[in-house]
Amino acid sequence: MAANTISHFSPFTQEFYQSLFDVADGENIKTCLQCANCSGVCPLGYVMDFPPGRMISWLRAGIFDEVVESDSVWMCVSCYACVEVCPKNIPLTPGLMTRAKEEMLLAGNIPTELQSALEFSQRYGNPLGESPRKRAEWANGLEPEVPIMRKLKRPVDVLWFVGDYPSYHPRVQQTTRAFFKLLNALGIDFGILGPEESSDGDSQRLAGERGLFEVLAEKNGKAFSKYEFGEIITTDPHAYNALKNEYPALGIKYPVRHYTEFLVEHLDGIKALLKGNGEMRVTYHDPCYLGRANSVYDAPRELLEAIPGIELVEMEHNRTTSLCCGGGGGGMWLDGFQWEKSGARLSDWRVKEAADTQADVLAVACPYEPPRFEDAAKTVAGADKLIVKDIIELLADAL
Numbered sequence: 597m598a599a600n601t602i603s604h605f606s607p608f609t610q611e612f613y614q615s616l617f618d619v620a621d622g623e624n625i626k627t628c629l630q631c632a633n634c635s636g637v638c639p640l641g642y643v644m645d646f647p648p649g650r651m652i653s654w655l656r657a658g659i660f661d662e663v664v665e666s667d668s669v670w671m672c673v674s675c676y677a678c679v680e681v682c683p684k685n686i687p688l689t690p691g692l693m694t695r696a697k698e699e700m701l702l703a704g705n706i707p708t709e710l711q712s713a714l715e716f717s718q719r720y721g722n723p724l725g726e727s728p729r730k731r732a733e734w735a736n737g738l739e740p741e742v743p744i745m746r747k748l749k750r751p752v753d754v755l756w757f758v759g760d761y762p763s764y765h766p767r768v769q770q771t772t773r774a775f776f777k778l779l780n781a782l783g784i785d786f787g788i789l790g791p792e793e794s795s796d797g798d799s800q801r802l803a804g805e806r807g808l809f810e811v812l813a814e815k816n817g818k819a820f821s822k823y824e825f826g827e828i829i830t831t832d833p834h835a836y837n838a839l840k841n842e843y844p845a846l847g848i849k850y851p852v853r854h855y856t857e858f859l860v861e862h863l864d865g866i867k868a869l870l871k872g873n874g875e876m877r878v879t880y881h882d883p884c885y886l887g888r889a890n891s892v893y894d895a896p897r898e899l900l901e902a903i904p905g906i907e908l909v910e911m912e913h914n915r916t917t918s919l920c921c922g923g924g925g926g927g928m929w930l931d932g933f934q935w936e937k938s939g940a941r942l943s944d945w946r947v948k949e950a951a952d953t954q955a956d957v958l959a960v961a962c963p964y965e966p967p968r969f970e971d972a973a974k975t976v977a978g979a980d981k982l983i984v985k986d987i988i989e990l991l992a993d994a995l
């Protein structure tokens with residue numbers, strides 16, 4: 597018998613358990629203490645039949661089929677909160693939960709709304725089902741013209757990977773246009789891929805569609821390879837995570853930064869341009885894939901503190917303990933399903949915390965968040981005056 601096998605496992609459970617060791621630090625699963633820290637911190641653990649710790653205990657008992665028959669894995673929003681508190685450094689989000697979702701997909705146990713997003717991604721290269729030809733339509737009418745690499749025909753310092761929601765979602769397009777304004781104000785030499793850009797695929801991967809992720813990554817890799825650029829920047833922490841941590845294993849290796857890391861390097865230039873936009877109290881929400889997954893906590897705060905008139909206040913859960921907005925890891929495409937099971941929206945909890953700080957503005961740094969938090973602010977008691985803005989918008993407003 598091979599090392600690490602347990603004789604009473606069913607062949608299916610055995611294969612699944614072994615596959616968990618392939619993820620970085622995956623073998624740590626054998627050291628699980630059953631302390632339940634992971635289940636305790638999980639935002640939707642209270643409605644899961646199998647939160648991570650219990651899933652591990654069932655695996656140890658040689659039983660996994662029941663996990664695949666339950667739909668509790670679809671309550672996982674891939675928020676990395678469990679990873680953050682695990683004393684044994686077990687890769688619960690990228691390993692156990694993501695692999696379990698892959699098995700759910702193979703078993704055909706998949707909520708309909710998620711299925712649509714995955715089918716759209718396969719057919720159109722984005723989960724919104726929009727035409728790839730319209731990917732740069734957010735730029736129509738902007739002055740100067742937004743530089744598209746295919747037309748530019750020269751190397752640039754920065755390739756701006758725009759992303760799905762920043763390209764297509766009407767609310768997030770406002771942020772995209774504000775970022776364009778900022779890059780121009782700073783005199784950055786940049787270009788975008790336009791219709792040649794596809795979804796980064798990270799949320800599809802975390803929702804269990806590894807094959808689709810690889811197809812999308814390869815399409816982007818092919819587009820990158822046509823052009824010369826110094827580095828990639830993106831406003832989307834999910835795209836950032838994919839390009840930084842997942843694409844290199846597929847041979848697609850480029851330097852990449854989230855826009856907060858990029859702009860903070862230009863802080864002196866930005867400060868010279870900022871006039872302020874009046875006094876305001878601002879609280880900042882750490883996105884899971886910028887904070888916990890990639891440890892970027894200071895750059896967003898430094899940018900906010902550079903804006904004249906802004907007083908930065910922290911919510912009760914901040915930095916490593918930030919509460920998930922519910923959109924990551926496919927959560928964006930499971931809102932209805934999760935609402936039906938839990939009767940809760942994670943974005944409501946976050947907006948409630950933001951309103952409790954008496955902030956005027958909830959600042960964010962992820963394109964999933966403005967639409968989610970603005971929706972929540974309409975219904976959460978005491979949050980009706982809370983304004984939701986990406987840091988990009990606050991900077992552009994203060995120019």
Ligand code: SF4
Pocket residue numbers: 627628629630631632633634635648649652681682683684685686688
């Ligand atoms: S936090 Fe880590 S060690 Fe504790 S039960 Fe969860 S997986 Fe096991």
Ligand code: SF4
Pocket residue numbers: 634637638639640641647648671672673674675676677678679688689693
């Ligand atoms: S990643 Fe988040 S939602 Fe998923 S199991 Fe861990 S704590 Fe729960």
